[in-house]
Amino acid sequence: MRTSNSSVDLRALHAFVAVCETKSMTEAARILGVSQSAVSQLIAALERDQGVSLFDRDFRPVRPNAAGRVLFEQAGDLLEHAQAVAQNVRAAAKAGVAGLRIGCVDSYAAAVGPHLVRSLSDRVQDLSLWSGLTPILSEQLANRELDLAICTEAALDPKRVALRPLFSECLVAAVPNRATGQKKYRDIRDALSDLPLLRYTGRSVIGQQIERLITHLNIYAPRRYEFDDTDPLLSLVAAGVGCAVTSPLCLWQSRCHLADISVVPIAPTRLGHRHFFLMTRQGEWSDIAEAVAHESVQIVRDTLTPLLHAALPSLPAKIFDSYTTCFEAVGSR
Structure with a gap:
């Protein structure tokens, strides 16, 4: 049968x-x-x-x-x-997807993330926003635990991963405010003559980049304090314990400390810029990735830049730029 x-x-x-x-x-x-x-x-x-x-x-x-x-x-x-x-x-x-998993470095998640979630709410039904270190996010993207990853280093095989440059931010030196009549720091070297350097740990991409920058600038600072996270680092700057090299997004991530912090200049160099990339697996999520890239740049330009300048008038006039423009301009100096 x-x-x-x-x-x-x-x-x-x-x-x-x-x-x-x-x-x-x-x-x-x-x-x-x-x-x-x-x-x-x-x-x-x-x-x-x-x-x-x-x-x-x-x-x-x-x-x-x-x-x-x-x-x-x-x-x-x-x-x-x-x-x-x-x-x-x-x-x-x-429309995009019913569910979307985005991983991003901590400073992006804290500063850009809330604005991005609101801007994508009409296109994505279920959105998960994870934060972490670039190496971990890259691995999660490769293992399909994430759909998109926003990182500060292009660490994956370009044959398997599509890479979209987003924007760059200039690294700056954060120093404690001083009461009237006390010393005002002119630049990072001046601050380091009086204060220890508070570092990001070498496990992070920003920590590694800052070490390359201060070496390039021939700045010597003994290792005393290292932190995985921006908040304890800037809280100690605000308390007058030390100074730190950081970035505008990191400053906004820990904006509760900004009233007690000033920014002093660092000599312009290619190493003094932190670049953000959007990574997806090749052939996947291209439409929604373009939307995320567009929204990210718009949020940084139209929302965060005015807020940062209002909170920290001593910031350089141009703290963010498109990746290619910033890279070429600094490289030509």
């Missing part, structure tokens, strides 16, 4: 319904835009898969038998459901 297959081929089901409605293989073929032979093959495949005959072939015009009538009565709901599923999938693809 032949056992039936529980699955139903939707193309064959379309052909079956068309034959039942038109009572003609020829007319069904015309409606479906295929040959009569193709319709006959689809019907034969459907009968073979189900293990039953679906038409009473002793009658003309053709008509379904008892099994065929049962299938015809239920076929409409099946096809309607399949069409709804396809439409929902296409709508989700066009």
Whole structure:
């Protein structure tokens, strides 16, 4: 005895319904835009898969038998459901996604993240925003634990990962405010003559970059204090314990300390800029990635820049720039 297959081929089901409605293989073929032979093959495949005959072939015009009538009565709901599923999938693809997992470095998550979530709320039904160190985020993207990663270093194989430059920010020196009549620091060297350097740990990309920068500038500062996180570092700057090299996004991340902090200049150099990249797996999430990139740049330019300058008037006039513009301008000096 032949056992039936529980699955139903939707193309064959379309052909079956068309034959039942038109009572003609020829007319069904015309409606479906295929040959009569193709319709006959689809019907034969459907009968073979189900293990039953679906038409009473002793009658003309053709008509379904008892099994065929049962299938015809239920076929409409099946096809309607399949069409709804396809439409929902296409709508989700066009709008972005039903769920999106974004990983980003801590300063981006704290400063840009809340604005980005609001801007994407109409395009994404479920949004997860994770924060962490660049090496960990890169690994999570490669392992499909994340859909997008916003990092400060391009650490993955470009054949597997699409990389979109976002923007750059200049590194600055944060020093404690001093009461009227006490010493005002002119630059990072002046501050280091009086205060220890509070460092980011070498586990972080920003910590590694700052070490390269101070080495390039021939600045010597003994290692005394190192931190994984911006908040304890800047809280100690605000308390007058030391000074630190940091970035505008990091300053805004810990903005509760800004009233007690000033910014002094660092000599301009290519190493004095921190670059942000958006990474996705090749061929995936391209539409939503473009939206995230556009929104990120707009948030930094139109929202964060004015807020930072209002809180810290001593910041350089141009603290953010597009990646390529900043890279070329500094490199040409």
